[in-house]
Amino acid sequence: MKRVLIANRGEIALRVIRACRELGLETVAVYARGDEDSPHVALADRAVCIGPAPAPLSYLNVQNILAAALGSGADAVHPGYGFLAENADFAELCADCGLVFVGPSPAAIRAMGNKDRARQLMAAAGVPVIPGTGAVADAREAAKLAGKISYPVLLKAAAGGGGKGMRLVEEPGQLARALELARREGEAAFSDATVYMEKYIRRPRHVEIQILADNHGNVVHLGERDCSVQRRHQKLLEEAPCPALSPALRRRMGRAAVRAARAVRYSGAGTVEFLLDEQGNFYFMEMNTRIQVEHPVTEMITGIDLVKAQLLAAAGEELAIRQEDVAFRGWALECRINAEDPRQDFQPSPGVITGYRPPEGPWVRIDGVARAGWRVPPHYDSLIAKVIVWGQDRAEAIARMERALGEMAVQGIATTVPLHLKILADPEFRRGHYDTGFLARLLAGDGR
Amino acid sequence: MKRVLIANRGEIALRVIRACRELGLETVAVYARGDEDSPHVALADRAVCIGPAPAPLSYLNVQNILAAALGSGADAVHPGYGFLAENADFAELCADCGLVFVGPSPAAIRAMGNKDRARQLMAAAGVPVIPGTGAVADAREAAKLAGKISYPVLLKAAAGGGGKGMRLVEEPGQLARALELARREGEAAFSDATVYMEKYIRRPRHVEIQILADNHGNVVHLGERDCSVQRRHQKLLEEAPCPALSPALRRRMGRAAVRAARAVRYSGAGTVEFLLDEQGNFYFMEMNTRIQVEHPVTEMITGIDLVKAQLLAAAGEELAIRQEDVAFRGWALECRINAEDPRQDFQPSPGVITGYRPPEGPWVRIDGVARAGWRVPPHYDSLIAKVIVWGQDRAEAIARMERALGEMAVQGIATTVPLHLKILADPEFRRGHYDTGFLARLLAGDGR
Amino acid sequence: MKVEELLKLVEAVGASDFDEFVLEAQDVKLTLRRGRPGGSLVPQPEPAPVPAAPVPDQPVREPGLVEVTAPMVGTFYRAPAPGAEPFVQAGSRVKPGDTLCILEAMKLMNEIEAEIEGEVVDVVAENGQLVEFGQVLMTLRPCKP
């Protein structure tokens, strides 16, 4: 492997280019028309225009990307995250063209891409999944199943969505009536009275395990990240470790994630996402078969460069570390600074960044694309910079992040920085006692 | 301690302000006329003009600085490095004014400030000093002394300087004649034939030990830094750990540094500088009773915030760590980016920075004052940014530093970046097999 | 520098339409600035890092010429096969539907056809080289019918 085409843009393209450079690999960037001034174009050794601005015609244009890779003499393609990163067909086409796809096999991507199939696979591999049932016949069967699953349970109309046909049942006395209501709602809204049951996870945390694997059957996990600070499933702030995990629970979740990876003969960097309930039970949600936006917090506490590890695994090398070599130090936080206005219902605020100063100083890491004078294109995602800090403990990391965001200056566009400062100052967050409903509650407290 | 006046400018002022902010301390900056736009003025909670541009009238103006501290309600003064940092009188005046001086006691500063006295103190405390003699009477005595010190030895005219009256003696046969010549040169040049003898350290490395102490008698060391890459005693690149140290030697040097600190009842952060010879013998040079420019490399491998530790020690708190808590991880490098032109004999190149982009990404730390549109004032030192990187091992750190400097862009003024890249690429440096003569040899190889 | 000298300078600058004037005496430092037009107002504080991205050639061209650009990324071939005659060269007359060149992408040979009637002025792309999306392949001088 000598030359890597990076089939992406934004901060992740810079991240990959940097890893390549440190490994002595040449880099080829691709870009859409209108994206000429984006930093990844300038940072790479070479850049190829692959189409007009809309992503389907450029960053998702498989033919042009592959032609660019072959024509520029690249021997590997790193997909970053988003765009083609979890497209099994693309991974397969890379292989057909003799290009190394920096990621797992197409089979692994497919296995994890189908959520139902993934759930079954995981259950078979001994990874806990959310207990659930097929269609519930009647109240008697419902009572039996609910007793097995244990309360609270959720009744869901098979064709439901948006909260319609969904009923939370806290105790046996409510079951029969709730089943009747769910059926009726399903019938009324979707002409389908079929109802399933699954365990209801109260106040879950989104805790994910980072894994690393090679082509030789070695798999290690690098601990967890807590990504519960979400707005409509968009993560806004991540931390590692998770404040709610004991070393024993970390080991259990880590082992489950390794089992998940082994079940699909995973290779490279991947993430197994779990829901964690208040009793310490965890349930498989999905596996992301790519590098994650929030990978830096894991890097900061383990000292392991995940993107380099991806590249080395793709090149066929054996993992340089074993599970017992993985050691955690301190605490890391990441804030995703988006070009969005939290005071205007998170509307995107593309435009020219007229002034920019990233924070500097000890234990502050910036993975960003923001630059003074640069116009944030309206076509793509709104992430302009990730601010990552490390501290000896959680309190130091929080104080450091507050300091860093306080000295960060972005002029010309609105950003999420004010919201991040609000999160960091919140007592619930500071206690570490938050869940996926935290941000909605915080925003609702604003009168929204 | 609630409000700290920072009696300094440049990157160290930013460093201290950041540490204060993370500890919840308010900050007062001071600045000279013409320095209004310097970043430390903007970053502090408040700033006070203390005089005209020349440092003796402003940054060294004790009266105005103390008046600014008292008038702004500060209860502590952090001197940074340089300027008043090792001025015992200033430290004493602070105390007289009821201000906490963030540093050791005036007595400790004085004890280490007098180099001869410091050497005697250290010898008495069991810290190795370079073996030497008083005036050498004649060739017979010289032979006896040289045998004791062990060859090679250096003969030095008492009044000598600039190489005049200095003679290297490699073996006994050369001694009598060398003594005669040194005497004559001393007599001719300085009308003083007195000659001393000391051990000659061949190809020494400059290795210094960082120590931390509190007001309660606790002292720990945080390992070493190798600062051998120097040009005329100006350090240009530092690393931690030192490639030449074994864990056993690190322990021995660390213990010696702790003895040195204890001998002067040291408090706060300090550095004991040693010369290390090729056989692993080390000799006390001096102790710097302040934070050092190169402190970040120690921070990066220990995870300990030295400036916070200084502030906490000054506030009277006990050290949070014991020696056994100090753990080293990975490798760190620092490049001092100066506004100097290495192609023009390191002439200062003050002026307006018309364009600036610091490196970003994983394990890159910037402690800098450079900003686009900022005029580097000609009155002060030329350090515009420190680029610090961390890696799992030395090879990764070097590759990362090359990557970081490669993406750094400074327009409008010349900097030392090209020289740093040259050092990083040098085989001698890459082997880790260098000494204080390395940079002179590298530059001489250029035909200079 | 004397006051009289400064006065003269101030008058001179005042009479001009410079918007800014900075002088630092003692080995004289002088700045005159005429602000306003949009260009200079937009700060360009961020220099391009090294190495800069390649920028396609954009020489000044004869007005009225039509550029044929690459509709896809691919390898540019002037001829149907190695050693064969090129489809067109400078001076060739072409009409809509005539093949101008081939872009090979993933083993597929895509013929690029003329969309207008005219004369080939210049073939810009290099044979056998990768061309980007939108890159100019050749220029045509349209026929005035």
Place this chain on the structure above:
Amino acid sequence: MKVEELLKLVEAVGASDFDEFVLEAQDVKLTLRRGRPGGSLVPQPEPAPVPAAPVPDQPVREPGLVEVTAPMVGTFYRAPAPGAEPFVQAGSRVKPGDTLCILEAMKLMNEIEAEIEGEVVDVVAENGQLVEFGQVLMTLRPCKP
């Protein structure tokens, strides 16, 4: 640089349509700026971080006035003792050597004296407050002898 010289300069600049004029004597630093409010002419690529540093007041003044500035950092006192009459106030006539105010620095009371004959126009600094080096304490209208 003498007051007369300064006056000439100020008059010259006043007659012009510059909006800003900064002079730093002793090896002379002179800035004239025709900037609309907001000063968009000077590129400010780097925004000031929060909170911004305090900037001393610089209201537009009557031409010809002389500013008395602090020669040291200290606490500004208008009167010799708490409750006593202030040394001067707006309208006071002063001559060279008259005490204008006191700057206390490290327990030392430094009397600041008038260097010219004139009338106190305005006492700008606030009693009991810290003043910076170079901060304007008061303005005088020089007597035309």
